[in-house]
Amino acid sequence: MQELRSDLLSGTGAKKHGCDVCRHVDSHGDIYNQIDWNLPEPVAANFELNRREFYDGKVELSSLPLFVSMDISYQCNFSCIMCELVKTPLEMPGERIGELLETLSEFLVHMHVSGGEPLLNGPFRGYLSSSQHFPSTLSITTNGHFLNNVLLNDLVRFPRINLHISIDSFDPDTMSYQRAGCDPHRVFNALSLALAMREQVNQKRPKSWYVCLQVVPTLLNAAGLPGYLRQAQELGVDEVQFCSLQGSFPDLSLTGLSVGDAIVLAKDIRDVIQSGLNFEVTGLVDVLQQIDRCAFRREVLNG
Ligand SMILES: C[S@@+](CC[C@H](N)C(=O)[O-])C[C@H]1O[C@@H](n2cnc3c(N)ncnc32)[C@H](O)[C@@H]1O
Ligand code: SF4
DSSP states (O other): OHHHHHHHHHTSOSGGGTOTTSTTTTOTTHHHHHOOSOOOTTHHHHHHHHHHHHHTTOSSOSSOOSEEEEEOBOOOSOOOTTOOGGGSOOBOOHHHHHHHHHHHHTTOSEEEEESSOGGGOHHHHHHHHHOSOOOSEEEEEEOSTTOOHHHHHHHTTSSOEEEEEEOSOSSHHHHHHHTTTOOHHHHHHHHHHHHHHHHHHHHHSTTOEEEEEEEOOOTTTGGGHHHHHHHHHHHTOSEEEEOOOOSOOTTTOGGGOOHHHHHHHHHHHHHHHHTOOSSEEESHHHHHHHHHHHHHHHHHHTO
């Protein structure tokens, strides 16, 4: 470990240790430089201690973690047709969750919580409404069902909020089919509430709230993706994140697009992008590559 750390710091790199798969390989501690936020105490003190320990080559740290990402429970009120997680009845013990969140968050630069549906979880809801300690940034990935003004007001207590709301389509029928069990209008309304709260909070504390839409492109919602991006622009979200379909779903995979549909879709998506969007788009390169591969089949077939 010490040798690995010293190779990272000297710039020799970590590849010789077989760490090629990690995206932080050869980052030489850049992560510390990327954080230029005004961190509140005691997060700032823990951050400085962690940085010092890293640069001193320590392998046993007295600082606490800076970033934590957790799936607290795989229970969910939806049964989205592409989601395998909810088939796994994993659960953190209820009494530990509140304690863990409270203890860790005092020192965290960033805490991310997902699931299952995290807002279905009682201890997590309890933490959100009554915590005494706050991470510098809290991000939550949610299906949006339980987002209402009471919950949004609880979130205002946190210094920075990053809300990721999963909406696979703005067409109610497609949305309720792909995200089985959801009431699309309730989720669309929750998004509007979240955007209104973001405006309100950001006026007083600029850039402290961020709203991102997450979408899993499938054969069901693919044709609507150009319109989805236009709708996102109209609503004024901060980001649309495309999450490529993972797992084995032959009936949903974009590889099932016909050549003709793939050509039209790839062009329509590129046209929307080129028309200029005023929000971040992430994960789209991967999706366009999948669509292009389907379109490219024509050239292969035609020789
Ligand atoms: C597993 S969910 C957990 C959080 C919350 N329940 C939600 O739906 O946002 C996290 C994200 O994974 C996405 N997702 C679900 N199944 C997926 C799959 N097979 N491949 C890629 N992303 C998937 C969801 O749409 C959601 O955006
Ligand atoms: S809402 Fe999230 S966790 Fe629940 S089934 Fe859908 S993708 Fe999976």
